[in-house]
Amino acid sequence: MQDLSFITGWIDSFLSTTCGLAPWLTITIECVLIGLGLLLMYALLALFYIYFERKVCAAFQCRLGPDRVGPKGLLQSFADMFKMLIKEIIPLNRVDKFLFGLAPFLVILASMLSFAVLPWGNGLQVIDFNIGIFFLLATSSIGVLGILLAGWSSNNKYTLIGALRSGAQMVSYEISISLCVITMVCLAGTMSVSEIVAQQANGWFIFKGHIPAIIAFLVYIVAGTAETNRGPFDLPEAESELTAGYHTEYSGMHFGFFYLAEYLNLFIIGGVAALLFFGGWMPLHIAGWDGFNTVMDYIPSIVWFLAKAVAITFIMIWFKWTFPRLRIDQLLSFEWKYLMPLCLVNLVLMVIVITTGFHF
Amino acid sequence: MEITTKSMPYEAWKDNEYIESMIAELKANGTNVIVGSLDKLINWGRSNSLWPLTFATSCCGIEFISLGAARYDMARFGWEVARSSPRQADFMMVAGTIVHRMAPVVRRLYDQLAEPKYVIATGSCAISGGPFKNSYHVVKGVGEIIPVDVYCPGCPPRPEAMIYAIMQLSRKVKVEKFFGGVNRKENQKEFLKNHPIESMTD
Amino acid sequence: MANIQEIVGKQFPEVTFAQGETLELTVPDASWHALAAKLHKEFGFDNLRALIGMDWGEELGIVCYLVNSRTYEMIRVKVSTANREEPFLHSITDLYAVAGIYEREVYDFYGIKFIGNPDMRRLFLRNDWVGFPFRKDYDTNPEVNPVRLDHEETEDTTVTYVEDADGKIHAEERVIFKPEDFVVNIGPQHPATHGVLRLRTAVEGEEIKKIDLYLGYIHRGIEKLCEGLTYPQTIHFVDRLDYLGALINSHCVCMCVEKAMGIEVPPRAKVIRVIMDELMRINSHLLAAGTFCMDLGATTMLFYALRERETILNILERTTGARMTFNYNVIGGVRQELDENFVTDVKALLEIMPKAIKEYNKIFTGNVIANNRMNGVGVLSEDDAVDYNITGPSGRATGWNYDVRRAHPYGAYPEVDFEVITRTEGDSMARFKARMSEMEQSCKIIAQLIDKIPEGEICAKVPKIIKLPEGHWFQEVETGKGAFGCYIESTGTTSPWRMKFNSPCFCLAGVIDHLTRGQKIADLITIGGTLDYIVPDIDR
Incomplete structure (x- = not known):
């Protein structure tokens, strides 16, 4: 399979050798390039998801979905973006201006940082260090801070209730997510993202870890849906109860940030699930089927990764448009009474499987 | 210049004179209507991404729900992102009778909409008070309290009529200028000056 | 039916009877509450189907349709007062829970105050509305009640009328929401109210303590x-x-x-x-x-x-x-x-x-x-x-x-x-x-x-x-x-x-x-x- 690191390697050698730049300048330019690349990726993915969700939910509801703007409505989310960019940002009286302005950036920052460690493709990873997964967990929980700030600083009762719900919900479900991740880290024996991917070359973890891995995956998907505040766990922005929840008072691009972050978090949850359970960018390999494996290798690694992430997020979108919403007490008791104990038992089960060598 | 939307031939519009006269008036006032390419891009975005505010008081609101459902499916045009918070919506479909007690609420919702904002008066009640015009408690048309961009007649208007109304709105948006002043903004300001809120309480 | 006429007539000689579509009882205000209690307890008329305010020109009053919830029998009771300036009638809220909101409606439209109703505020119209629109002598001049764009005062108290032992009526203030209550205003523009209903909701955490209902955001008369x-x-x-x-x-x-x-x-x-x-x-x-x-x-x-x-x-x-x-x-x-x-x-x-x-x-x-x-x-x-x-x-x-x-x-x-x-x-x-x-x-x-x-x-x-x-x-x-x-x-x-x-x-x-x-x-x-x-x- 082709290693995409030759591109980055070529850029690096072009800057330092051909142009003869000093090492610090080379690194600065590279950082800027990577930042731009990520931003572009970020925007494109968000726009794709907005379109994707609208089309998918339309299909579920016997409708057509966007089909007027651009071919097949593909440009719909671009139109939305242009609109949003120049929409007025309403300055509000009696809000904590600094926190009010900071909140959307915190939310977007949290999801942006997580992008850095996702294994986009073979050799396409911004930073690859030995505690990559840990970093991912740490950064993704900054988001809840942004939401709490948004709800508090808006000086509105709806946003406050929304933020409190969100805080309780995200902090609770974070535990399940972390436990699922730890379960898989036990199986891998490492926290480095690239190594986790490399270990799945001869079989994805969901097959290797069989029962505990499947349980972990199911719990992860449920907890991940809750973590992104999406239906049936969309209480913080439950439209019918709290108008728009914690971002009721936000307008223009500030609201746009929340809107984008929701979809990006969705992608991150899908991406991490792909990394932990479905081999990241690793193609599907079946031991012994050499012909099949070579064919699979021809598909670029970045396509593998994106396809897996999108397939997982499709399931989450499916949830959202099928189930009614839970109530806050049901939501919390679901986590603390069922999911978390299940995760703990599952972790023990995984450890037993590993120590007895009962995995593939 | 022909202002139209996709899959709608210019001749199919019923009131081209209106939009032509609007352009002529703008030209006469020295506004350059042949908008720049950046303006074109922005107007393309705005006119194709009109998010309604979920706002309905009576029968017309049910037809508005039908508009979102499978048969009429406003999602095709990208209008289905109905926002419950006025700060995130682009236009307000005043669907239903507006009564005295509701009037300050409507005005506040309008004030809370983020610029650029538009209003469609849907149904005869919102246009003129409709069958309830003689009542002691009904506002004789929402145009008395907020500036209206498009009127959509009917009692209630059929969803097709609502689609036509929003398409008309999207056409009006297309002749707007972003750089160098939105050309309908002056009317809006004037209107709000003539219809002041007596005492500002919050 | 004849039975009712006989028993009620014995106890309340002031009640007059008429037979129309249903049996009609006309009762003076003084014995209205006692009659309602008797009808409710003894004859099983436990369902107040309608309470209709009336302006007969000279007199103001109410017409009640009472239903027996088991036999579906219906009777009609008429109560009136000749005082158009300060009309008072007795409330039957303690007998029929639904009477509370019905009587508020009548107060709003006719200005009849009900003694004993715990909440005598306007229901449909703004609290600064002038006059009672359903009275035949209501001034329809739009200048009296113009379209106001300022918001009405939100009241946390209400008024109730109480009768002393010696028959004197005085107003008493009642608290709806205390200052320490966390009151969330749901509506009138809210996606869940199915239209324009306003519910002022006192909550404690996620729990609802009390709801105060505001109507009239689509009252078209x-x-x-x-x-x-x-x-x-x-x-x-x-x-x-x-x-x-x-x-x-x-x-x-x-x-x-x-x-x-x-x-x-x-x-x-x-x-x-x-x-x-x-x-x-x-x-x-x-x-x-x-x-x-x-x-x-x-x-x-x-x-x-x-x-x-x-x-x-x-x-x-x-x-x-x-x-x-x-x-x-x-x-x-x-x-x-x-x-x-x-x-x-x-x-x-x-x-x-x-x-x-x-x-x-x-x-x-x-x-x-x-x-x-x-x-x-x-x-x-x-x-x-x-x-x-x-x-x-x-x-x-x-x-x-x-x-x-x-x-x-x-x-x-x-x-x-x-x-x-x-x-x-x-x-x-x-x-x-x-x-x-x-x-x-x-x-x-x-x-x-x-x-x-x-x-x-x-x-x-x-x-x-x-x-x-x-x-x-x-x-x-x-x-x-x-x-x-x-x-x-x-x-x-x-x-x-x-x-x-x-x-x-x-x-x-x-x-x-x-x-x-x-x-x-x-x-x-x-x-x-x-x-x-x-x-x-x-x-x-």
Whole structure:
């Protein structure tokens, strides 16, 4: 399979050798390039998801979905973006201006940082260090801070209730997510993202870890849906109860940030699930089927990764448009009474499987 | 210049004179209507991404729900992102009778909409008070309290009529200028000056 | 009935009796409360169906329709006062819970203050409104009450009138919300209120402590408008009350006028009206179920429900020419002949409905989250349903077996066989399931009638100028929400002296506070959705 690191390697050698730049300048330019690349990726993915969700939910509801703007409505989310960019940002009286302005950036920052460690493709990873997964967990929980700030600083009762719900919900479900991740880290024996991917070359973890891995995956998907505040766990922005929840008072691009972050978090949850359970960018390999494996290798690694992430997020979108919403007490008791104990038992089960060598 | 939307031939519009006269008036006032390419891009975005505010008081609101459902499916045009918070919506479909007690609420919702904002008066009640015009408690048309961009007649208007109304709105948006002043903004300001809120309480 | 006359007459010699449509008791205000208590306790008239404010020119007063919840017997009580400056009547809130909100309505329209009602604020109009619009001497000059763009003061206290031992009346202030209460203002512009209802909600964490109801954000003064119009002109207004029961409402008004004039409706029109009513009922329940599911977050269900609703609208549109406000019933019958494809269209609908209902149950009713959200939430007991006058599917879900179609059959209903759906739980799930089953029953009724539409006239011979004799009439029908009543008082002219639409949703709104105490904020949505009120029907 082709290693995409030759591109980055070529850029690096072009800057330092051909142009003869000093090492610090080379690194600065590279950082800027990577930042731009990520931003572009970020925007494109968000726009794709907005379109994707609208089309998918339309299909579920016997409708057509966007089909007027651009071919097949593909440009719909671009139109939305242009609109949003120049929409007025309403300055509000009696809000904590600094926190009010900071909140959307915190939310977007949290999801942006997580992008850095996702294994986009073979050799396409911004930073690859030995505690990559840990970093991912740490950064993704900054988001809840942004939401709490948004709800508090808006000086509105709806946003406050929304933020409190969100805080309780995200902090609770974070535990399940972390436990699922730890379960898989036990199986891998490492926290480095690239190594986790490399270990799945001869079989994805969901097959290797069989029962505990499947349980972990199911719990992860449920907890991940809750973590992104999406239906049936969309209480913080439950439209019918709290108008728009914690971002009721936000307008223009500030609201746009929340809107984008929701979809990006969705992608991150899908991406991490792909990394932990479905081999990241690793193609599907079946031991012994050499012909099949070579064919699979021809598909670029970045396509593998994106396809897996999108397939997982499709399931989450499916949830959202099928189930009614839970109530806050049901939501919390679901986590603390069922999911978390299940995760703990599952972790023990995984450890037993590993120590007895009962995995593939 | 022909202002139209996709899959709608210019001749199919019923009131081209209106939009032509609007352009002529703008030209006469020295506004350059042949908008720049950046303006074109922005107007393309705005006119194709009109998010309604979920706002309905009576029968017309049910037809508005039908508009979102499978048969009429406003999602095709990208209008289905109905926002419950006025700060995130682009236009307000005043669907239903507006009564005295509701009037300050409507005005506040309008004030809370983020610029650029538009209003469609849907149904005869919102246009003129409709069958309830003689009542002691009904506002004789929402145009008395907020500036209206498009009127959509009917009692209630059929969803097709609502689609036509929003398409008309999207056409009006297309002749707007972003750089160098939105050309309908002056009317809006004037209107709000003539219809002041007596005492500002919050 | 004779029994009542005898016993009551012995104890209350001041009560006068008259026999009209129902037995009428006229009582002076002083013994009104005692009489009501006796009727309630001894004769089982435990359901206050309607409390109608009246202005007879010289006198102000109220007309009450009391119903025995077991035998469905109805009597009418008239109380009046000659004092137009400071009119006081005694309240019966302690006997009938629904009287609280009815009396506020009367106060708002006629200025009659009720001694003992705990909350005597305006209900529909702004608290700075000048005058009482339903009085015949109301100043209609728009300068008195201009369109105000400033917000009215929100009051945290209310007033109640108390009578001392020596008969003196004085006002007392009552606190609704204390300063330390965390009051969230839900509505009037809020996605879950199904229109423009305002609920000031005191919450503690996620729990609801108290709800204060504000109405009138779509109060259009329809009843007052009717007083200036001829009878045929009033019919189109009721289409716009509960717009999901448009045909049923106009059926009621037409029947009331027909009853007053003694017009016999041709059998064909009777059957057509009933088929249309049942189509309307399915339509109403479909939308109720759909929007309720959307409020709970299951948006997809709404679109499935609307899909079938469009089929019904198609059928109605082909005959009547409209999708929502039909104006199809006229005095004496119906306006147009049925569409030629009507029978085949309806049969096609009957074909798809059972499958569709099965699909709804599969996608929503069986869902574990939906069950958790609805089971045991907002439980209404049978006694409370009678006390708060909750009719329709919401009332029948408590076990109170009251259906106007069965209790006082009208139109072609005596000829058809159908089951009155009752459940015993009284919670949100029961209300939801009752609607689902009622759709099946409606299909059953239509199936029985669709092949047997008699030939003949669609409208009886009606005089050109419709003039009602002097008198009063009260007619009820069963709409999708409950018992809808039309009251006409005529002085013998072409337009009514007083026309009152006694809407079921008004009582449904009155029970919200009672049902939501101690529940979660999210349950407010569940309860509101399953009660299925239509705000223009509350406000009229």
